[in-house]
Amino acid sequence: MTRLFVCTGEASGDRLAAMLVREIERRDPHLAVRGICGPMLREAGATAIANTEELGIVGVWEALKAAPRLLDVSRRVLRALDTWPADLVLTVDNPGLNLWLARRARARGRRVVHWVSPQVWAWRPGRVRTVARSVDALMCLFPMEPALYAGTGLEATFTGHPLLDVARPGRTPHAGTIIGLAPGSRRSEIQALWPVFREVAAILRERLPGVRFVVPVAPTIDAFDLSGLDYEAFPDVVSAGAVADAFVACSGTATLELAGVGTPMVVTYRTHPLTWLLGRLLVRGVRHLALPNVLAGRAIVPEHLQTLDPSAIADAVIKLLGDAGDVQRRALGEVTEPLRGDAIKRTADVVMRHLAAANART
Numbered sequence: 463m464t465r466l467f468v469c470t471g472e473a474s475g476d477r478l479a480a481m482l483v484r485e486i487e488r489r490d491p492h493l494a495v496r497g498i499c500g501p502m503l504r505e506a507g508a509t510a511i512a513n514t515e516e517l518g519i520v521g522v523w524e525a526l527k528a529a530p531r532l533l534d535v536s537r538r539v540l541r542a543l544d545t546w547p548a549d550l551v552l553t554v555d556n557p558g559l560n561l562w563l564a565r566r567a568r569a570r571g572r573r574v575v576h577w578v579s580p581q582v583w584a585w586r587p588g589r590v591r592t593v594a595r596s597v598d599a600l601m602c603l604f605p606m607e608p609a610l611y612a613g614t615g616l617e618a619t620f621t622g623h624p625l626l627d628v629a630r631p632g633r634t635p636h637a638g639t640i641i642g643l644a645p646g647s648r649r650s651e652i653q654a655l656w657p658v659f660r661e662v663a664a665i666l667r668e669r670l671p672g673v674r675f676v677v678p679v680a681p682t683i684d685a686f687d688l689s690g691l692d693y694e695a696f697p698d699v700v701s702a703g704a705v706a707d708a709f710v711a712c713s714g715t716a717t718l719e720l721a722g723v724g725t726p727m728v729v730t731y732r733t734h735p736l737t738w739l740l741g742r743l744l745v746r747g748v749r750h751l752a753l754p755n756v757l758a759g760r761a762i763v764p765e766h767l768q769t770l771d772p773s774a775i776a777d778a779v780i781k782l783l784g785d786a787g788d789v790q791r792r793a794l795g796e797v798t799e800p801l802r803g804d805a806i807k808r809t810a811d812v813v814m815r816h817l818a819a820a821n822a823r824t
Contacts, residue, residue: 464490464817467548468497468508469563471556473647473680474715476500476514479554481624483508485810496546498539501681511542532559539563543570549820552813554578561596573820575599575813579607590614599816601809619812622805626798629722634705639673641666641779642706644699644716647680651712652687654732660691661772662710666779678702708782710775713751721754721794726787728778730766754797762793
């Protein structure tokens with residue numbers, strides 16, 4: 463039996479991990495998986511030591527409030543690593559928790575592969591050395607990332623972004639105007655953004671008679687948190703993006719998925735003022751927060767951050783229903799096309815190689 467211990471931390475990481483586990487299971491039917499799992503990873507057959515739904519925390523202040531819960535999850539994971547002889551530990555994104563767990567897994571003699579490079583190009587460049595000391599190998603979503611680890615001794619491989627192999631350009635024909643709203647996959651994000659999104663929707667209803675709304679509802683979210691607005695729920699961002707004429711989206715993975723589908727968007731973000739202030743102090747030389755803008759090196763999608771004006775956001779959405787939307791679609795295609803191409807298979811190749819190396823060592 464091949465034993466893989468997987469640590470995720472949020473809905474996007476859970477989805478990536480589930481896709482990867484299914485590919486590895488296809489190659490190795492004797493695979494057993496345990497770890498920190500969300501609903502998609504559990505559905506893929508993994509046994510949960512802790513649930514991703516217990517995490518989903520963004521920001522310094524939010525993490526401080528959740529410290530007892532994080533400590534409990536960490537203790538359960540470390541006990542499992544002590545009692546279950548995993549051949550390999552795979553940590554997926556969520557570097558704040560996962561790199562800490564990775565170092566402790568390596569101290570227990572486990573080989574660790576981390577998937578999704580922290581955004582060291584955006585903040586704390588010194589974290590490159592921390593990552594290199596924490597894991598045995600790193601799989602990167604973006605082509606510029608492996609070079610950042612040159613000289614550290616860490617094996618860093620560009621494998622591409624699996625979600626862009628799923629999120630392909632395409633439109634679902636429909637009548638009328640449809641606007642998408644993606645307030646994030648963490649409860650803290652929804653609490654910060656959903657009231658603003660409802661105000662934006664109210665303004666759009668006044669200015670666009672007959673407008674309809676679609677909302678991707680992540681499996682980690684209680685739909686009750688998205689109350690107060692009539693909308694059609696979709697299981698994921700890609701399917702919602704295919705029917706929407708434009709989107710208002712929380713900064714994060716959803717923006718890359720919408721870019722892959724070719725859906726024009728306005729990107730928003732709001733966090734605790736303390737977290738925002740610390741972020742502004744730590745980030746150096748980065749002008750944009752939205753991933754499409756970071757990858758393009760210029761502003762191709764509008765960003766509304768921290769101080770959110772519903773009227774200004776609604777204005778930006780309406781502009782995207784005209785020529786500005788066509789311009790943005792072309793720019794999004796230029797950004798996403800180089801990131802496509804059998805990413806899950808390439809990622810599985812790296813994991814299988816390290817599983818083989820771990821088994822050979824034992």
